[in-house]
Amino acid sequence: MLVYRVTAPTQVIRKIDIFERVILALCEAGVRRSDSLADHTGLHIELCEHIVEQMIDSGRLTGARELTAAGRQVHRSGQLAETPELLVTHVFQDAFSGELWPRSARELYFRPVEAERDGLMSVRLGRRGAPRVIAATVVHCAKPVTWPPRPEAVINAIARHRVTATKHRGEKAQGELPDLFGVHAEEELSEVERFEYLPEVHRVVDIGEPRLEYLLCSLNVSGSLVGGEDPPDPFGLGRSPMLRQLLRVRSSSDERFASWLADVRSEEAMRLQERLRAASLDWADHVEADLVHRLGEGLFTHPQTFDLLKNVHEQAGRNDSASAAEAVRREAYRLYEYLLRRFIAVLPPPVEWSGRPAGELRRDVRGQFEKVVKSQAWEVLIELATDLGFNHLPVEYKGSVTTLLSGPPKIGDSTKVWELLCWAIVSAADPLSPHVSGHPLRDLAKQCPNLPTDLVALGKLRNSGSHADRDLAAIGSTEWSVSLAMEAARAALQLPPEIY
Numbered sequence: 001m002l003v004y005r006v007t008a009p010t011q012v013i014r015k016i017d018i019f020e021r022v023i024l025a026l027c028e029a030g031v032r033r034s035d036s037l038a039d040h041t042g043l044h045i046e047l048c049e050h051i052v053e054q055m056i057d058s059g060r061l062t063g064a065r066e067l068t069a070a071g072r073q074v075h076r077s078g079q080l081a082e083t084p085e086l087l088v089t090h091v092f093q094d095a096f097s098g099e100l101w102p103r104s105a106r107e108l109y110f111r112p113v114e115a116e117r118d119g120l121m122s123v124r125l126g127r128r129g130a131p132r133v134i135a136a137t138v139v140h141c142a143k144p145v146t147w148p149p150r151p152e153a154v155i156n157a158i159a160r161h162r163v164t165a166t167k168h169r170g171e172k173a174q175g176e177l178p179d180l181f182g183v184h185a186e187e188e189l190s191e192v193e194r195f196e197y198l199p200e201v202h203r204v205v206d207i208g209e210p211r212l213e214y215l216l217c218s219l220n221v222s223g224s225l226v227g228g229e230d231p232p233d234p235f236g237l238g239r240s241p242m243l244r245q246l247l248r249v250r251s252s253s254d255e256r257f258a259s260w261l262a263d264v265r266s267e268e269a270m271r272l273q274e275r276l277r278a279a280s281l282d283w284a285d286h287v288e289a290d291l292v293h294r295l296g297e298g299l300f301t302h303p304q305t306f307d308l309l310k311n312v313h314e315q316a317g318r319n320d321s322a323s324a325a326e327a328v329r330r331e332a333y334r335l336y337e338y339l340l341r342r343f344i345a346v347l348p349p350p351v352e353w354s355g356r357p358a359g360e361l362r363r364d365v366r367g368q369f370e371k372v373v374k375s376q377a378w379e380v381l382i383e384l385a386t387d388l389g390f391n392h393l394p395v396e397y398k399g400s401v402t403t404l405l406s407g408p409p410k411i412g413d414s415t416k417v418w419e420l421l422c423w424a425i426v427s428a429a430d431p432l433s434p435h436v437s438g439h440p441l442r443d444l445a446k447q448c449p450n451l452p453t454d455l456v457a458l459g460k461l462r463n464s465g466s467h468a469d470r471d472l473a474a475i476g477s478t479e480w481s482v483s484l485a486m487e488a489a490r491a492a493l494q495l496p497p498e499i500y
Contacts (some may be wrong), residue, residue, distance in 0.1 A: 003210065004209075022041055302495075349433060
């Protein structure tokens with residue numbers, strides 16, 4: 001790029017310090033003796049006299065220490081009169097397009113470089129005691145522009161830099177700036193924070209001869225030049241839309257640069273995948289150790305339960321997105337499906353139970369159980385659920401009555417969770433069941449009295465993220481799903497070890 005040294009007249013507004021302003025206020029209030037000023041301000045009496053003498057010499061106080069018209073003006077505004085000053089700064093012109101960067105710099109900071117080799121240049125960053133060498137690709141310009149920038153373009157570039165720097169300083173003071181990870185150039189090349197005040201420029205006196213220099217830029221190649229965030233600003237002021245625009249133009253017109261950018265992107269993608277894989281393994285190890293600490297080493301004798309529970313926690317640790325929350329709910333639902341199947345396999349319910357007395361049950365002309373039979377069985381099922389400690393048996397479970405009346409449980413891959421829970425309730429609470437005493441479902445009902453309702457909600461929410469209208473409010477259900485999964489695992493540990 002081409003660098004131009006610019007000289008411009010400015011008007012600098014200087015502010016009075018707090019001591020001068022306080023003494024002016026005291027003098028206006030009638031407190032004018034040196035000892036009284038020292039008592040009110042806490043300053044040494046000689047310092048107060050020195051400040052007063054300076055303000056008398058500058059015409060802000062009279063010999064009697066009364067405020068002059070200029071002193072009253074300064075006291076009201078807190079500012080001294082504007083003083084003319086020449087500003088010497090630099091502006092930067094893109095060698096390819098001739099467009100000025102919306103930036104300026106009073107000083108130029110150079111970095112030691114080595115000879116170019118294979119299109120790369122070694123640049124030493126950091127401090128002398130802690131140097132850091134990076135390899136920077138060189139973007140050449142065979143025919144740089146030959147026209148100097150117009151004065152109005154220079155004034156506009158300096159003004160835009162002033163606005164951006166002021167906004168950047170305010171955001172930095174409020175802690176609102178994003179973390180540009182992996183970007184060292186922002187700190188190492190920034191010069192704007194070295195100056196407390198950036199004056200306005202309305203006129204240009206001189207534009208020097210152009211100097212062809214390289215500008216060191218840092219590019220986060222994992223982002224896109226078409227979408228996403230802008231790359232970091234090489235002048236340390238947040239992000240730079242202009243840099244993204246220039247990179248996009250160069251990548252479309254320079255095959256060598258486009259090839260280099262594609263290679264770097266590919267390498268960065270591989271590094272990112274490796275970091276994600278390593279982080280995923282570390283998180284899986286952490287989850288396993290944490291679950292063993294909380295539930296005991298008995299988890300190792302229930303490998304299927306352990307795997308399902310780990311899946312729930314690993315998905316919960318991914319992020320707070322709707323898809324992650326959906327995955328947590330889906331894995332928790334699978335864990336309950338497995339648990340209830342284990343209940344029925346290890347502690348099978350009786351064929352004849354209180355809602356299905358011995359003998360042939362009455363059927364209607366279509367061969368279906370009569371309504372009165374199903375109604376009686378449903379009432380018995382509700383009583384059994386209440387006896388276990390469940391608060392409510394939703395109407396979704398009513399359709400399982402027909403299955404419970406048909407004879408021994410026939411558990412297949414398509415068997416719904418409601419049917420599985422109904423059979424488990426019969427096994428755990430029916431007086432005709434041999435497993436009433438000590439059935440794990442009783443402890444589960446104490447910990448999760450709303451489990452029948454929760455399973456209905458979990459079944460509906462587990463696929464909410466796969467539809468076009470994602471239920472963003474359901475993201476908060478992650479913690480609830482994890483809690484349900486933990487109680488399912490505690491209940492599974494009360495069963496005999498799994499055998500494979």
